[in-house]
């Protein structure tokens with residue numbers, strides 16, 4: 357992996373850099389040494405620091421929220437995880453929303469996106485080396501959403517940012533944005549929480565549990581200390597299949613795949629164990645292979661655990677009391693077909709915020725992943741909180 361370590365003096369849109377933020381004392385009390393956050397920026401920070409926007413990625417996202425400029429790499433080799441991403445001008449996961457003239461207009465706003473603490477795309481995570489020069493593996497501590505915010509606050513300090521015009525995220529990124537508004541009310545002028553809730557529900561915990569077990573029960577998992585051998589990609593792939601079903605709607609799966617057979621395969625074979633696949637099975641298998649090629653299983657467990665920690669009211673009284681300390685503008689939006697973070701959970705959040713807030717509806721056949729796919733609709737919502 358190539359991560360450039362520089363001060364952000366020169367504008368290099370969409371190029372991964374690393375901030376060494378020192379030791380971080382986690383909520384658990386664990387002191388995590390030598391923490392690094394990988395991050396990317398787009399645009400230029402105004403002299404008075406008034407135009408910073410923090411974009412928070414979801415569970416398996418990374419800092420590459422949008423493509424960068426294809427010029428001026430110089431010493432700044434683009435992020436490269438096992439050679440897979442060749443250049444900053446490769447597409448990002450919110451490409452339609454961030455860029456010159458886009459809803460988050462990089463001609464106007466200085467956009468920051470950091471890989472989450474505990475991840476595997478440049479930030480300190482379970483595959484990073486511990487002080488004994490061996491990977492943390494099973495020794496990597498539990499990271500809460502609040503810990504991720506604490507790490508990003510250090511990054512903001514390093515970048516000279518003391519306020520965010522907007523902190524925005526979808527799904528787990530929404531949880532991270534919400535925690536920012538509660539942990540640092542003085543820094544956050546507007547907060548957009550999309551396809552996310554105030555606290556992870558029992559059902560979401562249940563999905564998380566099943567995904568974690570899928571990884572832990574892979575014989576190659578080796579209790580998390582597998583880095584010197586084969587990686588538990590089968591378990592990781594199974595976790596992704598479970599998760600991906602929750603990311604899409606039943607209606608969409610029916611419309612796209614129905615009961616069709618995977619091309620050149622026969623699902624009506626005599627023996628269930630050897631039969632060919634249905635197309636929807638082929639689709640899920642593809643998602644599994646793709647994730648295993650770009651993600652570390654321990655990091656998946658870490659971010660899964662981080663998501664499961666999400667409860668903005670934990671230790672802060674009632675939900676209303678927890679949110680009463682916030683002082684920002686709000687954008688709360690839900691995807692109408694989302695069965696993982698259903699709109700009623702966004703409504704619970706909106707109702708508990710100080711003041712009156714509606715839940716904006718993103719119409720999508722695609723379920724939870726609508727926050728990634730319905731960019732024109734998300735863009736219209738964001739333009740309303742980011743005036744020209």
Ligand SMILES: CC(=O)SCCNC(=O)CCNC(=O)[C@H](O)C(C)(C)COP(=O)(O)OP(=O)(O)OC[C@H]1O[C@@H](n2cnc3c(N)ncnc32)[C@H](O)[C@@H]1OP(=O)(O)O
Nearest residue numbers: 413414415416417418449618635636638639642725728729
């Ligand atoms: C914001 C974040 O934090 S997450 C970062 C971005 N997220 C991800 O990358 C997560 C993984 N992917 C996803 O969540 C989704 O795929 C999205 C939201 C990114 C994109 O969704 P869509 O554009 O609807 O793509 P979709 O889910 O339909 O997948 C299409 C892929 O399935 C493949 N596919 C479809 N049917 C089948 C099948 N029967 N057999 C095999 N492959 C199939 C397609 O060929 C295509 O492959 P490719 O992605 O390698 O080109």
Ligand SMILES: N[C@@H](CCO)C(=O)O
Nearest residue numbers: 414415416417527528
């Ligand atoms: N596709 C998204 C869904 C979770 O919000 C991800 O993998 O992060």
